[in-house]
Amino acid sequence: MASLDSPAILLNPIDDVAAARRKIRPGEFTGIDDIIACEIIPRGHKVALRAIPAGGEVRKFGQVIGRATQDILPGQHVHLQNLAVVESQHEHRFSVDIEAKGMIPPEDCRTFMGYDRGAGGVGTRNFIGILTTVNCSATVSKYIADHFNRSGGLDGFDNVDGVVALTHGGGCAISMKTEGYLYLTRVIQGYARHPNFGGILMIGLGCETNQIAPILEHYKLEESNRFRTMTIQQLGGTRKTIEAASEMIREMLPSVNAVKRTRQPLSGLKVALECGGSDGYSGITANPALGHASDLIVRNGGTSCLAETPEIYGAEHLLTRRATTPEVAEKLLGRIDWWRDYTARNGAELNNNPSHGNKAGGLTTILEKSLGAVAKGGSMPLRAVYEYAEIIRERGFVFMDTPGYDPVAVTGQIAGGCNVVCFTTGRGSVSGYKPAPCIKIATNTDMYDHMQEDMDLNAGTIATGDESIEQVGARIFERIIAVASGEKSLSESYDYGDNEFVPWQVGAVT
Amino acid sequence: MASLDSPAILLNPIDDVAAARRKIRPGEFTGIDDIIACEIIPRGHKVALRAIPAGGEVRKFGQVIGRATQDILPGQHVHLQNLAVVESQHEHRFSVDIEAKGMIPPEDCRTFMGYDRGAGGVGTRNFIGILTTVNCSATVSKYIADHFNRSGGLDGFDNVDGVVALTHGGGCAISMKTEGYLYLTRVIQGYARHPNFGGILMIGLGCETNQIAPILEHYKLEESNRFRTMTIQQLGGTRKTIEAASEMIREMLPSVNAVKRTRQPLSGLKVALECGGSDGYSGITANPALGHASDLIVRNGGTSCLAETPEIYGAEHLLTRRATTPEVAEKLLGRIDWWRDYTARNGAELNNNPSHGNKAGGLTTILEKSLGAVAKGGSMPLRAVYEYAEIIRERGFVFMDTPGYDPVAVTGQIAGGCNVVCFTTGRGSVSGYKPAPCIKIATNTDMYDHMQEDMDLNAGTIATGDESIEQVGARIFERIIAVASGEKSLSESYDYGDNEFVPWQVGAVT
Ligand SMILES: [Ca+2]
Ligand SMILES: [Ca+2]
Ligand SMILES: [Ca+2]
Ligand SMILES: [Ca+2]
Ligand SMILES: [Ca+2]
Structure with missing residues (x-):
């Protein structure tokens, strides 16, 4: 492997390409073997380390990320013009890497300060939520939340993080037989x-397809002082609904505010792993560190929870x-x-996922991106696979x-049930x-510097040779515990999360 | 046809069913022929006027709305339990009813007070809009709008109706080859x-699939003092984007505010016809009146514009x-x-459209609902059919x-391009x-009374025999002109329209 300050980073000794740590100019030495760049290699992009014939496999992360679509010479830029995805044909071997290495005895496990909700789990925040069945109740719900958040309605209830109206564009003109419903x-x-x-x-x-009653019945939810339901049509319109709902929230506030944070085992934490706006560094810095x-x-x-x-x-x-x-x-x-x-039935392709931005950042194929994305999931055994929005009941990596x-x-x-989100970008x-806090982790220092007010942590230090993956991983872990215990993440300081x-939405809207 | 105050309304002399003006009790005379209700007929629901054998066609509006699924006796309630849709097999005859009756000479046509935008048409409102390519710019855009609407940023610009951020849940992880894009x-x-x-x-x-540049290029939009674009990633994050955008809007405000309403021909009006939460009255009161x-x-x-x-x-x-x-x-x-x-490819059905609320209101089949929905479109020749969101260029009924x-x-x-919305419910x-005002038209007086603060007009007077379809239609027409000229509709008085x-969204999200 090349030294930590060479122009290119070799990720695995068997790789056919290396990633540019910075822009490499034609004629410049890559720092790996005797390979000289023969054209510009943009930052984060790939440079060929050997001649690869058209049709030949190209390896990165020690894995095949695609095939050459034309002959590639050593030192050439490897990207969309000469590399394409190959269909997945790996040998599937089940359950061979399932040793849970390094489990910590319960008495030595770390803790955090959370809200004990009994059988409902442990909260990292204490919001009042307004849930909407349909777009038609969105505006009323926003007004109710505004009434509390912007007009002093939470004065004296400092332990309540806010009232959040979660609105959406769906809820009617869908078939109740479909996955969408x-x-x-x-x-x-x-x-x-x-x-x-x-x-x-x-x-x-009131008249939407997505009625409240079937949700309560099917999922065994029961109304209580802290879980109320209503419809605008029953109450007689906008103003009356806002008034009735505001009164209900006023009634809830004292008991919601009375809950205090107490010391909780980490078994109360469910961390959502997410990446967005990935680049050529994601798979080599922030994602392995989050892993x-x-x-x-x-x-x-x-x-x-990987997803x-x-x-x-x-x-x-x-x-x-x-x-x-x-x-x-x-x-x-x-x-x-x-x-x-x-x-297939929607005229889309599974292998076209790298976005415009991903490609500009140097990711060529979905396989290359996938290997980098899976890195967020670390190395522990996979204990469960859930369908979309199913309640996570298993503990461990899922x-x-x-x-x-x-x-x-x-x-x-x-x-x-995830109560902290870790988001690499x-x-x-x-x-x-x-209602979950979100921690942003930058994959590279340039972006971190440019958008520092939005980035909680910088994993770009791995690429610059200032920190190891384990060091950044430990920093992320400590930030998760701090944020779970109540410290605000940067996106919370901007009050993100209402939109x-x-x-x-799967299926037809009619 | 029955008198205007009989318990049931016969819509067409050849109909097999009549609609209940109010709840009709067992043993009660319907007011039509010698038909006595033999069970409860809820308000707006259908009562059989003759014996219909299983498989027989059932007519309402003079049209077939379905077939009996079991033998039906005179006076019985006709609904989901004994009526089902039949596939459309009507003879299609094109372009036989295309006389444009009653066109008014230009010099006698009505006018309204609108904002002349030259080749861009005529405005009925004067908003500043923040358009978003992707959900990832939603929160920033809402903050920019809030900055002006809630913090005095529009003081002195009374001619500006507000800054509206139009946000959505899509814009990335879609194929650019699909209808969705x-x-x-x-x-x-x-x-x-x-x-x-x-x-x-x-x-x-900045990194989303739905890039700004291809939109400008494909649709030939050009940046100007009144049309600006930006990305959060380029500007360096949340705060810097809010500041830059706010500055741009401050620069626009004087010229946006300077535009005045002037007298305009009705050729500047494009009225969107819409119904939502329909009931058994929609097709017999508000929709024909809107027509x-x-x-x-x-x-x-x-x-x-019917849709x-x-x-x-x-x-x-x-x-x-x-x-x-x-x-x-x-x-x-x-x-x-x-x-x-x-x-079909989404596991949905075209004939399952009547919602839970529609059925409770007395609509049984999509055909029945369709005939009532088409009534909104009046009787003028159909001059054009547009795909979703295409610019309306033809004048007349489309x-x-x-x-x-x-x-x-x-x-x-x-x-x-519609600049007024008329919505029956x-x-x-x-x-x-x-940015378009929306006029709500109630189909029945009970709902109008119950939700009067949200309903601009009551067409229920047609069912109670107090007004004719033409009288209510004329009231709607006058309200359209008034609202187009600047009078606020009720939903505007509540400031609806931000959500x-x-x-x-058509197709797969990946
Ligand atoms: Ca993502
Ligand atoms: Ca991603
Ligand atoms: Ca306003
Ligand atoms: Ca509708
Ligand atoms: Ca409708």
């Missing part, structure tokens, strides 16, 4: 149960090896089959089937996901 | 051109007869074919292909659609 109701019930809420109001219009933090969470008795199925596509064989049972592995492969069908699209993915993870995503609730 | 970009460009905006800011994150108002708009040189393809399904033969050319008719039938495929779901349908119509929808922008 299933996913929407699962998301709503998951949020209704989330331990970061001290109280919940569920508001419908290390994920391992620390799991070793301390907590749960971490974004299209982003792990092509690297699923690394996860099925880690599945604790063949059933867990089969469930993962079953979801990947579902995705093949879902994308996977949830979601799209890669950030707001949809995180909405599913939070519905599953190379291009610089800005977002938050109430990023996006339940996965 | 096409529809999203069409909506964004349509809003960017909308005459109700005096100025536009378009804000992206009359639509005819008055067209006769005065304006444009009215909601699934809601006219089964009654398309009434529209194709009115198509001014066979091409217009073929385009409508082509969209209906598209819908058959779209719903159709746009949209879902029935209110926010998605109206978003498409406004993208097409039986169950009581509450909504608004910035109902929902571009149609």
Whole structure:
């Protein structure tokens, strides 16, 4: 492997390409073997380390990331013009890497300060949530939240983090027989149960397809002083609904405010792992560092949840090896089959996921991106695979089937019970996901410097040779515990999270 | 036909059923022929006027709305338990009802007070719009709008109706080859051109699939002092983007504020026709009344736009007869074919559209609902059929292909240029659609009384025998002109319209 300050980084000794630490100019030595760049290699992009004939496999991370579409010479830029994805044809071996290494004895495990909700889990925040069945109750719900957040309605209730209205564009003109309806109701019930809420109001219009009553019945939710429901049509319109709802929240506030943080084992933590706006550094800095933090969470008795199925596509064989049972592995492969069908019937492709920004950052193929994405999941055994927005009941490292699209993915993870979000980004995503805090981890120092007010942590130090993956991983782990205990993340300081609730819409809107 | 105060209303002499004006009790005379109700007929529901054998056709509005699924006796309640949809098999005759009756000479046409935007059309409002390419720029955009609307940033600019941030849940992880991408970009460009905006800011994150540059290029939009674009990643994060955007809006404000309303011909009006939360009265009160108002708009040189393809399904033969050319008719039938495929490949059905609320209100089949929905479109010739969010260029009565779901349908119509929305509702929808004002028309007096603060007009007077369809239609027409000229509708008085922008999401999110 090249030294920590060479122009290019070799990630694995068998690799055919190296990643440029900075822009490399034609004629410049890459720092690896005797390879001289023969054209510009942009920062984060790949340089060929040997001649690769057209059709030949190209390796990065020690794995095949695609095939050459034309002859490639040593020192050439390897990207869209000469590299393309190959269909996944890896040998699937189930449950061969399932040793839970480094588990910490319970008495030595770390703790955090959380809100004990009994059987409902442990909260890292204490919000009042307004859930909406349909877009038609969005505006009323926003007004109710505004009434408390902006007009002094929370004065004297310092222990309440705010009232958040989670609105969306769906809820009617959908078939109740479809996955779309299933996913929407699962998301709503998951949020209704989330331990970061001290109280919940569920508001419908009244005549929508997505009725309140079937949600309560199917998911066994019961109304109480802290869980109320209503419809605008029953109450007689906008003003009357706002008044009735505000009165209900006023009634909830004293008891919601009375809950105090107490010392809790890390088994109360469920960490959502997410990446957005990835670049060529994601897979070599922030994602492996987050993977290390994920391992620390799991070793301390907590749960971490990888997601974004299209982003792990092509690297699923690394996860099925880690599945604790063949059933867990089969469930993962079953979801990947579902995705093949879902994308095919919608005229999309599973292998076109690298976005405009990803490509500009140097990622060429979905396989390359997938290997980098899976790195967020660390090395612990995979204990369960969940469908979108299913409640996460297993402890340890788990996977949830979601799209890669950030707001949809995180909405599913939070519905599953995640109470902290860790979000790596190379291009610089800005977002938050109430009621869970979100920690942003920059993959490179240039972006970190440029967008420092939005980036909680910089993993770019791994690329500059200033820190190891383990050091950055340990910093992420400590920040997770601090934020879970009440320290505000940067996106919380901007009060992000009122607009990023996006339940996965699957199927037709009629 | 029965008298205006009989318990049931007969809509057409050949009908097999009548609609209950109020709840009719067992043993009660319906007021039609010698028919006595033999069970409870809820308000708005249908009572059989003759014996119908299982399999027999059932007529309402003089049209077949379905077939009996069991023998039906005179006086019985006709609804889900004994009536089901039949596949559409009407004879399609094109362009036979295309006489434009009652067109008013230009010199006698009505006018309104609007904002002249030259080639951009005529505005009925004067907003500054913040358009977003992706969910990732939603929160920043909301903050910029809040900065002006809530912090005195518009003081001294009384001629500006507000700054509105139109945010959504999509914009990334979609294939650029799909209809979903096409529809999203069409909506964004349509809003960017909308005459109700005096100025536009378009804000992206930076790395999303839905890039700003291709939108500008494909739709030939050019940046100017009143049309600016930016990305959060380029500007360096949340705070810097809010500051830069706020400065741009401050620069726009004086010129946006300087525009004055002037007298304009009705050719500057494009009225979106919409219904939501329909009931058994929709098709017999508010919708035909709106149809009359639509005819008055067209006769005065304006444009009215029917939409909601699934809601006219089964009654398309009434529209194709009115198509001014066979091409217009073929385009409508082509969209209906598209819908058959779209719903089939998504496990949905075109005939399952009546919502829970619709059924509770007495609508049994999609055909029955469709005939009532088409009534909004009045009687004038159909001059054009548009795909979702296409710019409306023809004047007169036109159709746009949209879902029935209110926010998605109206978003498409406004993208097409509609500058007033007329919305009929039986169950009581509450909504608004910035930058266009929305006029709510209640189908029945009970709901109007119950939700009076949200309902601009009551068409229930048609059912109670106090007004004719023409009288209510004339009231709607006058209200359209008043609201177009600046009078606030009720949903505007509540400041609705910040949460109902929902571009149609078609296809897979990956
Ligand atoms: Ca990602
Ligand atoms: Ca993502
Ligand atoms: Ca306002
Ligand atoms: Ca409707
Ligand atoms: Ca509708």
